[in-house]
Amino acid sequence: MNHTVASYLDPSNLGAWGTYLEQVDRVTPYLGHLSRWVETLKRPKRSLIVDVPIELDSGAIAHFEGYRVHHNLARGPGKGGIRYHPGVTLSEVMALSAWMSIKTAVVNVPFGGAKGGIRVDPKTLSRGELERMTRRFTSEINMMIGPQKDIPAPDVNTNGQIMAWMMDTYSVNQAHTTTGVVTGKPISLGGSLGRSDATGRGVFVIACEAYANAGFDISEARVAIQGLGNVGWEAARLFAQAGAKVVAVQDHSCSLYNPIGFNVPELLKHVSLAREIKGFAGEPLSASDFWAIPCDILVPAALESQITKDNANSIQAKLIVEGANGPTTPQADDILRDKGVTVVPDVIANAGGVTVSYFEWVQDFSSFFWTEDEINQRLDKIMIDAFKVIVDVANTHNVSYRTATFIVGCERILTAREMRGLYP
Numbered sequence: 312m313n314h315t316v317a318s319y320l321d322p323s324n325l326g327a328w329g330t331y332l333e334q335v336d337r338v339t340p341y342l343g344h345l346s347r348w349v350e351t352l353k354r355p356k357r358s359l360i361v362d363v364p365i366e367l368d369s370g371a372i373a374h375f376e377g378y379r380v381h382h383n384l385a386r387g388p389g390k391g392g393i394r395y396h397p398g399v400t401l402s403e404v405m406a407l408s409a410w411m412s413i414k415t416a417v418v419n420v421p422f423g424g425a426k427g428g429i430r431v432d433p434k435t436l437s438r439g440e441l442e443r444m445t446r447r448f449t450s451e452i453n454m455m456i457g458p459q460k461d462i463p464a465p466d467v468n469t470n471g472q473i474m475a476w477m478m479d480t481y482s483v484n485q486a487h488t489t490t491g492v493v494t495g496k497p498i499s500l501g502g503s504l505g506r507s508d509a510t511g512r513g514v515f516v517i518a519c520e521a522y523a524n525a526g527f528d529i530s531e532a533r534v535a536i537q538g539l540g541n542v543g544w545e546a547a548r549l550f551a552q553a554g555a556k557v558v559a560v561q562d563h564s565c566s567l568y569n570p571i572g573f574n575v576p577e578l579l580k581h582v583s584l585a586r587e588i589k590g591f592a593g594e595p596l597s598a599s600d601f602w603a604i605p606c607d608i609l610v611p612a613a614l615e616s617q618i619t620k621d622n623a624n625s626i627q628a629k630l631i632v633e634g635a636n637g638p639t640t641p642q643a644d645d646i647l648r649d650k651g652v653t654v655v656p657d658v659i660a661n662a663g664g665v666t667v668s669y670f671e672w673v674q675d676f677s678s679f680f681w682t683e684d685e686i687n688q689r690l691d692k693i694m695i696d697a698f699k700v701i702v703d704v705a706n707t708h709n710v711s712y713r714t715a716t717f718i719v720g721c722e723r724i725l726t727a728r729e730m731r732g733l734y735p
Contacts, residue, residue: 327406361451382408389425392466399428413720458491494668503671511545513663530554538613551575567593611638633657
């Protein structure tokens with residue numbers, strides 16, 4: 312087995328973790344003397360697999376498998392979401408934790424990378440079952456989390472209510488209220504204004520910067536968005552507000568096209584009621600045809616590995632801005648580069664969420680809360696400044712934005728590792 316691969320994974324099927332390892336290998340030649348530490352990036356600091364038993368409403372006992380992974384803590388406590396999804400695997404959680412390490416370093420907030428999840432379809436659970444599962448999972452990973460150790464947040468199929476249950480469970484076990492143990496909480500429990508929209512807002516801000524950097528006006532852009540959850544929703548709203556036309560959308564229910572642009576407020580109103588885009592007016596597309604839609608900006612804001620060697624050739628966008636984590640495989644990256652398509656990677660494009668999570672964590676410690684305008688201004692500045700650094704690195708080394716982003720993130724993590732040294 313390759314010595315860079317954790318022994319508990321099948322080396323022939325590494326999934327998302329394999330994608331991450333290949334990304335690190337591609338950036339290693341640019342790390343100079345820091346490359347002697349690169350194995351640090353290829354090994355999670357610790358991984359926890361837990362059994363989550365609960366009593367269902369029927370009286371039966373159900374068991375779910377849960378995970379929490381700390382990838383790297385050299386720059387600060389772990390930070391990363393909790394997802395509830397039937398496709399959650401250890402490989403996926405490891406990769407997501409690693410991308411969080413890179414992401415927090417790129418926007419230069421003092422966190423490391425972590426991630427968690429439970430393999431479950433939450434739609435099959437009642438509210439009571441969901442609460443019991445969340446509280447049991449929190450108790451099982453209790454030794455991993457804490458406001459100075461590891462701070463979970465919402466992710467796929469989790470939200471402020473889930474975070475409230477996690478915070479309460481942790482606080483009861485600590486015998487005092489500890490709001491800073493999670494972020495993405497309801498405002499009434501120490502949550503931050505602007506947090507729910509932050510990832511989508513960051514995607515929009517970075518898209519505007521990258522599109523302007525290429526010499527184009529965002530108000531004239533045609534945009535296609537995969538996924539209209541929290542990220543895609545806010546990005547769509549802001550694109551439309553800026554005058555761009557959202558011409559194609561896709562979610563789990565269907566794909567739709569409107570060459571003159573959707574009425575985005577009406578589309579979002581439909582989604583808020585129906586929980587899907589199906590039923591909204593538009594030209595139906597097959598899932599594969601969605602990728603071939605003529606557009607200027609493509610925003611994949613769903614799950615990992617959506618853009619692959621099988622559909623990358625059909626993409627017509629000038630610019631891809633990754634709202635999801637790991638939506639583009641390395642093989643697809645190569646195809647897109649050869650086609651002249653610019654890809655802004657997830658580890659900068661969707662870093663708005665973790666940036667405002669950092670703001671929430673800071674506000675909880677100080678018990679002093681900022682206005683939404685203050686938060687948005689701080690977010691925009693951090694995102695724009697981080698992107699400028701990436702553009703400079705990309706130009707200096709004549710590399711893609713993804714490689715430049717990984718150079719920045721890996722250098723910051725490994726510099727911290729080198730300065731701290733090894734103990735004992």
